Amino acid sequence: MKVLIAGMDGYLGWTLSMYLTNRGHKVVGVDNFSRRKNVKEIGSWSATPIRNMDERTKAFKEVHGKNIEFYEGDLREYHFVRGIIKKYKPDTIVHFGEQPCAPYSMIDVDHALFTMTNNIVGTMNILYAMHQVSPHTHLLKLGTMGEYGTPNIDIPEGFFEIEYKGRKDKLPFPRQAGSWYHQTKVHDTDNIMFACKIWDLRSTDIMQGVVYGTRTDDMIDERLLTRFDFDEVWGTALNRFCAQAIIGHPLTPYGLGEQKRGFLALRDSMQCLTIATENPPDKGEYRVFNQFDETYTINELAETVQKVGKKLGYDVGIQHPENPRVEAEKHYYNPHHEKLYKLGFKPVHPLEKELKIMFKDLEKFKDRILAKKERIMPTVYWRK
Amino acid sequence: MKVLIAGMDGYLGWTLSMYLTNRGHKVVGVDNFSRRKNVKEIGSWSATPIRNMDERTKAFKEVHGKNIEFYEGDLREYHFVRGIIKKYKPDTIVHFGEQPCAPYSMIDVDHALFTMTNNIVGTMNILYAMHQVSPHTHLLKLGTMGEYGTPNIDIPEGFFEIEYKGRKDKLPFPRQAGSWYHQTKVHDTDNIMFACKIWDLRSTDIMQGVVYGTRTDDMIDERLLTRFDFDEVWGTALNRFCAQAIIGHPLTPYGLGEQKRGFLALRDSMQCLTIATENPPDKGEYRVFNQFDETYTINELAETVQKVGKKLGYDVGIQHPENPRVEAEKHYYNPHHEKLYKLGFKPVHPLEKELKIMFKDLEKFKDRILAKKERIMPTVYWRK
Numbered sequence: 001m002k003v004l005i006a007g008m009d010g011y012l013g014w015t016l017s018m019y020l021t022n023r024g025h026k027v028v029g030v031d032n033f034s035r036r037k038n039v040k041e042i043g044s045w046s047a048t049p050i051r052n053m054d055e056r057t058k059a060f061k062e063v064h065g066k067n068i069e070f071y072e073g074d075l076r077e078y079h080f081v082r083g084i085i086k087k088y089k090p091d092t093i094v095h096f097g098e099q100p101c102a103p104y105s106m107i108d109v110d111h112a113l114f115t116m117t118n119n120i121v122g123t124m125n126i127l128y129a130m131h132q133v134s135p136h137t138h139l140l141k142l143g144t145m146g147e148y149g150t151p152n153i154d155i156p157e158g159f160f161e162i163e164y165k166g167r168k169d170k171l172p173f174p175r176q177a178g179s180w181y182h183q184t185k186v187h188d189t190d191n192i193m194f195a196c197k198i199w200d201l202r203s204t205d206i207m208q209g210v211v212y213g214t215r216t217d218d219m220i221d222e223r224l225l226t227r228f229d230f231d232e233v234w235g236t237a238l239n240r241f242c243a244q245a246i247i248g249h250p251l252t253p254y255g256l257g258e259q260k261r262g263f264l265a266l267r268d269s270m271q272c273l274t275i276a277t278e279n280p281p282d283k284g285e286y287r288v289f290n291q292f293d294e295t296y297t298i299n300e301l302a303e304t305v306q307k308v309g310k311k312l313g314y315d316v317g318i319q320h321p322e323n324p325r326v327e328a329e330k331h332y333y334n335p336h337h338e339k340l341y342k343l344g345f346k347p348v349h350p351l352e353k354e355l356k357i358m359f360k361d362l363e364k365f366k367d368r369i370l371a372k373k374e375r376i377m378p379t380v381y382w383r384k
Numbered sequence: 385m386k387v388l389i390a391g392m393d394g395y396l397g398w399t400l401s402m403y404l405t406n407r408g409h410k411v412v413g414v415d416n417f418s419r420r421k422n423v424k425e426i427g428s429w430s431a432t433p434i435r436n437m438d439e440r441t442k443a444f445k446e447v448h449g450k451n452i453e454f455y456e457g458d459l460r461e462y463h464f465v466r467g468i469i470k471k472y473k474p475d476t477i478v479h480f481g482e483q484p485c486a487p488y489s490m491i492d493v494d495h496a497l498f499t500m501t502n503n504i505v506g507t508m509n510i511l512y513a514m515h516q517v518s519p520h521t522h523l524l525k526l527g528t529m530g531e532y533g534t535p536n537i538d539i540p541e542g543f544f545e546i547e548y549k550g551r552k553d554k555l556p557f558p559r560q561a562g563s564w565y566h567q568t569k570v571h572d573t574d575n576i577m578f579a580c581k582i583w584d585l586r587s588t589d590i591m592q593g594v595v596y597g598t599r600t601d602d603m604i605d606e607r608l609l610t611r612f613d614f615d616e617v618w619g620t621a622l623n624r625f626c627a628q629a630i631i632g633h634p635l636t637p638y639g640l641g642e643q644k645r646g647f648l649a650l651r652d653s654m655q656c657l658t659i660a661t662e663n664p665p666d667k668g669e670y671r672v673f674n675q676f677d678e679t680y681t682i683n684e685l686a687e688t689v690q691k692v693g694k695k696l697g698y699d700v701g702i703q704h705p706e707n708p709r710v711e712a713e714k715h716y717y718n719p720h721h722e723k724l725y726k727l728g729f730k731p732v733h734p735l736e737k738e739l740k741i742m743f744k745d746l747e748k749f750k751d752r753i754l755a756k757k758e759r760i761m762p763t764v765y766w767r768k
Contacts, residue, residue, distance in 0.1 A: 154549045154551065167537040180578075194564075
């Protein structure tokens with residue numbers, strides 16, 4: 001299949017580009033490098049010393065013997081988006097090309113508006129271009145489990161059948177997102193659902209859990225590593241904890257640490273996204289997958305990192321900073337996630353095994369984590 | 385009370401400015417005149433020959449002896465929004481300052497993106513400015529009944545208590561909006577609800593039905609008239625039908641005409657918005673009012689206009705153009721609307737009585753409607 005990857009330079013984008021290419025798909029990517037700029041802006045960097053896209057694609061060709069095409073460009077520019085989609089008429093567009101970070105979106109009004117407009121405009125441009133020049137294309141869009149918030153009832157995969165005052169309907173499950181970033185994903189969801197309805201487009205909207213991990217099997221050369229963020233803004237809970245453990249910084253579950261979320265290893269995310277790519281929805285179909293493997297509380301994650309770290313000889317402490325976010329710290333959480341399993345998803349990497357690989361990988365870049373250790377404790381507060 | 389009206393130059397904005405001022409409130413307004421520009425862009429104009437804001441405020445002073453303050457400015461500019469809110473610290477901001485038109489948002493990608501960014505950025509700027517410089521302010525935000533779409537169950541006022549798989553919660557009612565414009569109102573709703581939660585702001589989100597009418601009692605001088613749109617893009621169903629009847633153009637209920645919507649006379653809209661202004665929610669409270677008087681099918685409206693027109697000596701035909709929109713033409717529709725009635729709303733103007741006033745008013749501007757009669761039949765198609 002021909003696959004266009006928007007946001008190819010990112011954590012998942014680069015990883016999936018290699019993964020799909022090695023499965024025999026033809027992969028083309030675009031990126032405007034905003035992630036690199038935005039991480040630099042807050043004074044941080046990737047623990048892994050990532051190469052630029054030229055070096056990456058050359059190294060991939062050298063190591064794996066296959067081509068990955070890349071174009072620099074901005075999804076906010078309609079003519080660029082339309083041009084690339086018209087040229088390649090991809091079977092699938094995997095859309096990672098958004099500002100993906102909750103704390104970054106909460107810094108101030110400028111960051112909130114950058115996140116809103118960047119994410120909404122980019123997705124709208126893709127939808128219009130698909131409608132105009134490539135209506136058969138399947139849009140595989142990255143959303144987040146965070147769109148749902150933490151309701152006191154089960155969370156279905158996108159839609160639920162309900163009875164209300166004696167009548168029944170199947171409706172979109174209400175969204176209660178917890179940051180401006182998460183809100184943009186809800187806005188995208190609404191916009192994509194509507195585009196599929198009026199223009200008969202096809203889309204899979206992925207409500208993804210938090211992804212963790214340093215590698216996939218394609219990264220057999222250091223030049224092929226993907227980025228790994230660990231600071232308070234860009235680092236997600238488990239990745240950040242591993243980096244903290246490596247440098248002897250106490251792990252930092254926020255508040256009570258009883259917040260529960262869905263998690264997924266990087267290599268399992270690749271498996272899921274590949275399943276969605278290779279099993280497209282019908283014309284006009286809008287479907288939602290809840291994409292995660294297991295749910296854990298943040299405390300459970302911290303304790304698991306501590307346990308694995310101790311086995312490997314690290315002295316790992318835990319402390320609980322005041323929660324910078326506004327979120328329920330104790331709540332019911334039972335999201336459903338059957339659809340990907342029915343299509344063949346078999347998570348193969350349990351948490352502890354993956355954590356051992358992560359410790360081993362990150363130990364090599366301990367100095368890079370140490371160099372930015374003042375960017376680990378939270379400074380971005382939701383209420384500020 | 386001190387009231388800031390965003391979008392003071394519009395159909396509802398100008399009308400409410402006079403209404404609240406005459407009730408003794410201190411009213412300040414802002415507008416960037418985008419509505420005038422955007423109506424001109426599609427080759428149309430207001431049936432009523434509206435004055436510019438200078439003339440309007442001077443005429444109001446002359447006729448009613450009171451001041452209405454006005455500032456030209458754009459809600460997309462944060463420093464402007466913050467400055468005006470900081471200066472006046474209004475008790476209420478009534479936010480009409482958005483691109484309010486479904487067909488305009490559906491013209492092409494540029495119009496879709498203008499609508500998305502204009503509406504989302506303006507509202508975000510207001511929320512941030514309230515948080516930063518005037519957290520006591522009540523944001524009275526115009527949404528639309530169109531946010532809900534036409535589900536097969538009753539539509540509550542914003543939230544509903546449901547049982548799902550044996551557990552209960554009170555959740556936002558799912559939104560299924562029918563145009564890019566309507567989607568922006570859903571995005572605003574999500575953003576405002578979140579801002580109230582994290583920043584303890586207070587807001588009333590008005591899900592308003594279609595408003596019709598040419599006047600309120602404040603318009604005792606022609607210089608004080610508000611705009612009245614009748615073309616296929618900017619004219620809403622009932623207002624457009626009246627203008628059609630005046631010039632002998634057949635009324636144009638789209639498709640089957642069995643689409644049902646909530647409607648409200650302009651003077652009743654003023655009454656509702658005043659009730660909401662004078663009965664603000666608590667700090668941190670986000671509440672939703674479904675603001676309409678009666679529900680009608682589009683055919684019922686057309687037949688009522690025909691009936692009233694015939695009584696007044698007009699020969700009124702009806703024809704059904706192909707529906708340019710993508711919408712259910714036969715559907716269940718039972719939205720609740722108790723909250724405003726509980727606060728004292730008493731709709732005083734039944735449809736037929738109001739229609740007679742509209743015919744009389746519009747007859748004076750028949751030539752202005754005739755001059756733009758080629759802009760009445762639909763040209764903006766959702767699927768195009």
